[in-house]
Amino acid sequence: xxxxxxxxxxxxxxxxxxxxxxxxxxxxxxxxxSLMDTYMQxxxxxxxxxxxxxxxxxxxxxxxxxxxxxxxxRLFAEPPASPTYLPMDGLPEYRTRxxxxxxxxxxxDVQARTATVQSLGGxxxxxxxxxxxxxxxxxxxxxxxxxxxxxxxxxxxxxxFAVNTYRYYSAETKELDFAGMxxxxxxxxxxxxxxLHPCCHNPTGIDLTAQQWQQVIGVIAERELLPFFxxxxxxFGQGLQTDTLAIALMAKxxxxxxxxxxxxxxxxxxxxRVGALSVVCENPAIAHNVQGQLKFTVRSNYSTPPAHGAxxxxxxxxxxxxTQQWQQELTDMRNRMQAMRSGLVKQLSEHRPDRDFxxxxxxxxxxxxxxxxxxxxxxxxxxxGVYMISSGRVCIAGLNNTxxxxxxxxxxxxx
Ligand code: KET
Numbered sequence: 001x002x003x004x005x006x007x008x009x010x011x012x013x014x015x016x017x018x019x020x021x022x023x024x025x026x027x028x029x030x031x032x033x034s035l036m037d038t039y040m041q042x043x044x045x046x047x048x049x050x051x052x053x054x055x056x057x058x059x060x061x062x063x064x065x066x067x068x069x070x071x072x073x074r075l076f077a078e079p080p081a082s083p084t085y086l087p088m089d090g091l092p093e094y095r096t097r098x099x100x101x102x103x104x105x106x107x108x109d110v111q112a113r114t115a116t117v118q119s120l121g122g123x124x125x126x127x128x129x130x131x132x133x134x135x136x137x138x139x140x141x142x143x144x145x146x147x148x149x150x151x152x153x154x155x156x157x158x159x160x161f162a163v164n165t166y167r168y169y170s171a172e173t174k175e176l177d178f179a180g181m182x183x184x185x186x187x188x189x190x191x192x193x194x195x196l197h198p199c200c201h202n203p204t205g206i207d208l209t210a211q212q213w214q215q216v217i218g219v220i221a222e223r224e225l226l227p228f229f230x231x232x233x234x235x236f237g238q239g240l241q242t243d244t245l246a247i248a249l250m251a252k253x254x255x256x257x258x259x260x261x262x263x264x265x266x267x268x269x270x271x272x273r274v275g276a277l278s279v280v281c282e283n284p285a286i287a288h289n290v291q292g293q294l295k296f297t298v299r300s301n302y303s304t305p306p307a308h309g310a311x312x313x314x315x316x317x318x319x320x321x322x323t324q325q326w327q328q329e330l331t332d333m334r335n336r337m338q339a340m341r342s343g344l345v346k347q348l349s350e351h352r353p354d355r356d357f358x359x360x361x362x363x364x365x366x367x368x369x370x371x372x373x374x375x376x377x378x379x380x381x382x383x384x385g386v387y388m389i390s391s392g393r394v395c396i397a398g399l400n401n402t403x404x405x406x407x408x409x410x411x412x413x414x415x
Contacts, residue, residue, distance in 0.1 A: 031150050031389060039387045047385035048407050050398040053202065053232075053366050055265055055333055058400045065268045067326035071315035080311070085304045088295040090118020090276075094310045097317040098276040102231065102261055104241050106251035115291035116278045117298060118305045122232045122262025123151065125277035129228060129258045130159035132279070132290075132297050137191050137226070143184075144195040145169075147391060149202045152195055152230070161193070169204050174359040174371050176206045182219060190224040199243035200233035200365025203393035207237065207364060213246045221253055232262040235330045236337065236365045256281050263313050265366065266330060272309025333397075337366060340399040344368075347408030352415055368394045376414040384410035 036052045049056075057063045089095065095116040103110055119125035133140065142156045146165035156163045167180030185194065196216070201207055208216065220227050229247055237243045250257050262275040279294065281287040298304070316322045341364075345357045360368050372380070372392040380386040386407055388394045399407060 031391075035387065035389065042385060042387075044385040046403075046406065048387065048398065048403045050386065050388040050394045050396075050407070053265060053395055053397075054270065055268060055337075055366065055397045056400070057333075058336065060398075060400055060402075062270070063268055063329075065326060065329050067316050067322045067329060068267055068269065068312055070322060070325075071312045074315060075308075075311055080307070086118070086307050086310075088298045088304050089116070089291065090305050091307065091310045091314060093318065094118055094314040095276065097314055098261060099278065101234070101240070101317060102244065102247065102259060102276075102278060103251060104244050104248060106244075106248040109251045109254075110280050112284045113281045113287045114278050115281065115287045115294055116276055117291075117294045118310050119260070119275045119277050120273040120302070120305060121264050121275045122230065122260050123155065123275075124273065124305075125260030125262070125275045126152070126155045126228075126230060127159065128294060128297050128301070129260055129277050129279070130156050130161065131301070132294055133193055133226070133228075133258070134159045134161060135293070135297075137193070140191045140193050140226070142193045142195060143188060145181075145197070145201070147203055148195065148197075149230075156193075156195075166194070168201075169206065169369065171371070174369070175362075176208070176212075178208070178212055182215060185216065185219045185225070186223065188223055188225055191226055192223075193226045193228055194220065195228050195230060196246065198229045198231050198234075198246040199237040200367070202232070202365075203367050203389065203391055204369040205363030205365050205367045205396075206369070208246070210245055210249075213249055217246075217249055217253060220250075221255055226256065226258070228258040228260070230260045232260075233265060233365050234261070235266050235327075236334055238364070239334075240327065240330070251280065254282075263309070267313055267316070267326070269309050269312065272312065273306065274309030274313055337396050338364075340404065341368065341396050343401075343404050344396070344399060344408055347405055348412060351408055351412035355415065366395060366397055368396055370394050370411070372411070372414070379414045380410055384413070386410045 032052050039047065039049050039051055054062050095118060099111055099114060099116055100107055117128065119128055142161040142163045143166050144152045144163060145168035147169060153163050166184035167177045170177040199207055227250065234240060234243050247259060257280050259278045260275065264270045279290050281290050316326050345361045348357045370392040374390045377388055377390050377392060380388065
């Protein structure tokens with residue numbers, strides 16, 4: 001009798017007769033995560049890691065923040081009554097706390113009309129948001145800044161969108177090309193999705209002023225665009241509240257927008273995958289339906305989120321003492337990064353007095369766009385063991401008083 005299915009018949013040379021995955025290409029790797037792997041394999045003692053966006057302390061360690069550590073101890077002492085699934089949209093108290101953190105003074109303007117789901121880090125929030133918008137705006141295209149975090153392209157393309165760029169960084173001036181940005185946004189069709197970084201732009205470290213945000217939001221309103229804010233560094237720029245300026249301005253307009261929020265860096269909870277997606281809607285009735293559709297998006301992707309990271313963040317944000325301690329730690333992190341940025345500018349200016357490094361000083365947050373070419377970046381890695389992303393992005397938090405001068409000398413040598 002003939003078998004209805006093709007079978008993998010072992011051949012004399014040991015090969016299988018049926019080939020299933022032979023067309024799968026090798027993965028070219030990720031510009032950030034794969035470089036981190038290469039760094040880990042480098043055996044040089046004096047190597048310097050300025051690659052992935054991890055906050056390292058002065059000792060080069062990714063810290064377990066004291067406030068989070070206390071939350072962990074409490075959770076360990078008093079574990080949840082039963083280890084069932086969380087709801088599809090996550091821990092209810094956590095969702096409310098996250099809204100308070102993200103919207104600050106503007107909370108009253110948006111809370112009743114906002115749908116929020118717990119997510120698997122900022123990436124998970126972007127993906128759930130992208131899948132959700134794709135369902136309701138199948139004709140829309142996505143616009144991201146040039147440059148942006150590389151994974152924005154991958155996530156939105158993965159959700160089926162065409163991804164385009166608007167002007168943002170001028171390689172010539174090493175500053176924001178604001179006129180170009182406005183001009184590009186002014187050309188977009190209604191319902192285009194515009195990805196924006198509310199603070200600590202990744203990779204350039206160049207943020208908009210309050211006045212520039214007003215103008216961008218004016219264009220968004222006029223052209224009926226759909227803004228998607230990605231906030232992975234709240235508090236790393238100027239402060240928890242100041243860094244949400246763009247979101248507060250947007251909230252005041254009464255218009256709809258999306259916000260992805262990551263707690264990987266600001267709670268140092270990278271591996272717990274904790275974040276949130278908020279969709280600010282026109283009114284509470286619409287927000288109710290959107291909440292349901294976000295639940296459906298979660299259910300059809302991974303069903304329900306993991307609990308531990310969200311419980312930790314919720315504990316920190318619901319206890320006044322822990323909140324205060326966490327805020328102080330966050331302030332210390334921001335101040336250390338600012339000191340390292342100033343130190344780098346000072347050292348570079350000393351070693352290359354022929355150059356002006358003021359542009360690095362004007363950038364803020366975890367990253368700087370050094371302006372180095374891929375060839376210069378490759379020389380830094382090969383000759384000096386100094387690792388940064390090939391775009392020239394530097395993770396400022398990888399600097400400390402031990403490696404700062406060495407790094408500046410190496411950069412000065414390849415410039
Ligand atoms: N948004 C931005 C702008 C961002 O830089 C990151 C991570 C994320 C979202 C993702 O957050 P998470 O909560 O980890 O899913 N960026 C750093 C790490 C990475 O590439 O994954 C980085 O740029 O180094």
